[in-house]
Amino acid sequence: MNSACGIDVDRLFASLQALGGAVASFRDWQRLGADATALPGAEGKLRRVNEFFNRRIVFADDRETWGQGDYWATPMETLAKGKGDCEDFTIGKYFTLLAAGVPDEQLRLVYVKAKIGGSNSSLQQAHMVLAYYPEPNAEPLVLDNLITEIRPASRRPDLTPVFSFNSQGIWQGADGGTAPSAGGLGRLSRWQDLLQRARREGFD
Numbered sequence: 001m002n003s004a005c006g007i008d009v010d011r012l013f014a015s016l017q018a019l020g021g022a023v024a025s026f027r028d029w030q031r032l033g034a035d036a037t038a039l040p041g042a043e044g045k046l047r048r049v050n051e052f053f054n055r056r057i058v059f060a061d062d063r064e065t066w067g068q069g070d071y072w073a074t075p076m077e078t079l080a081k082g083k084g085d086c087e088d089f090t091i092g093k094y095f096t097l098l099a100a101g102v103p104d105e106q107l108r109l110v111y112v113k114a115k116i117g118g119s120n121s122s123l124q125q126a127h128m129v130l131a132y133y134p135e136p137n138a139e140p141l142v143l144d145n146l147i148t149e150i151r152p153a154s155r156r157p158d159l160t161p162v163f164s165f166n167s168q169g170i171w172q173g174a175d176g177g178t179a180p181s182a183g184g185l186g187r188l189s190r191w192q193d194l195l196q197r198a199r200r201e202g203f204d
Contacts, residue, residue, distance in 0.1 A: 005098040007033075011202030012076060021080030028056070029079055029096070036100035043141070046132055046150055049096045050143045057092070058083040059145065072194045076201050086128045089145035091194065093130050094166070095203050106133050108164040109191075110174045114146070115158040124160075131164065137177035167195060 009030070016026050032052045036045040060083040062071045075092045078084040084092070090109050098104060107130065114127035131140035131153070140153050153159070153174070161174035169180025170188055185192055 005095065005104075006204045007099045008202040008204060015074075015201040016076045016080050019077055019080035021076065025056075025079050025082070028052075029075075033096060033099055036096070042102055042106070042132065042134070043150075045097060045100050045102060046141065046143060049093050049100065050150055051148060053089050053092050053096075054145055054148045056082070057089060057145075059085065059089075061085050070190075072190050074194065074198045074201050075203070086145055090128045090130045090143075093143055095198060097130075097132075099203070102132070104166050104168055105136075107131070108133070108140075108166050108171070108174065110142075110164040111162045112159040113162060115160075121158075127159070129159065131174055133176040135176070140174065140176060165191060
């Protein structure tokens, strides 16, 4: 998976069915992919994919959905369940945008500390969002399941990046145009496992 990923539609459909997912959910996701791929600019793809997942998936924590404390679901697992937590929203958007032709180097999953109740709140919780970098050193746009409007990072003062990653590496913080941290993705075993499961599912 370098610039973008291909998909094996038959394998993805079989994966979703094996998970008990509805045919209609897969067809809607397929239409989303076709629509997003056909859009000429990246920002249109971002809006289309962000809105789809934010409207289609119901927020639920992993204990409710999977019976365990922290599980990173593949896109087909999330579609089959119809629910997920912030990681699942972010992972689904990431793989769908890759399949729609957005280069991997322009996307990062970002672990943040989110202030609950606004930027002046003292209450924080761990959260995950997807960041899109139009250029390596550009300010990223933030795709979030909490706020459907896609905003530049400077307009999300409630979020403090901790680290970011994609299939190419892991970074301290979320600054664009910097080299990945030493040690690589081996430091993030849950992500390594997710990538392997997504490939088996049909994301090549």
